[in-house]
Amino acid sequence: MRSDFFKNVYDVVRLIPPGKVTSYGAIARYLGTSKSARVVGWAMNNSHHDQSIPAHRVVNRNGLLTGKHHFHGEETMENLLKEEGILVKKDRIDNFKEVFWDPLNELEL
């Protein structure tokens, strides 16, 4: 098996459309393990080996860029998001509600 969970996480993240973001918790909930949001974060940490995974589009439930320090540079995540039209204000997504993409509402629709 080897963590189908991780595989599913990567799959969902890859489905996030440009200009949109989601949260670790939303992904966890979509996969049926709402209490394992931390594991989603761990999965992302191990996703560095795959360039096709837009990890910058995944933030915490407050729209805070908690994973910015794991990127190449301190501003990388922030810049990538801004490139897609997402407003970042002090490590936080200002228009979070507008750019939020919930797999529960978008994929199961």
Add this chain to the structure above:
DNA sequence: CCGTTGACGCCAT
């Protein structure tokens, strides 16, 4: 085998 840590989230105070 056990204790700690962590890109999280919910609840109580």
Add this chain to the structure above:
DNA sequence: TATGGCGCCAACG
């Protein structure tokens, strides 16, 4: 609104 505690699960020493 801000803080702290707890649960959850995988990885590491």
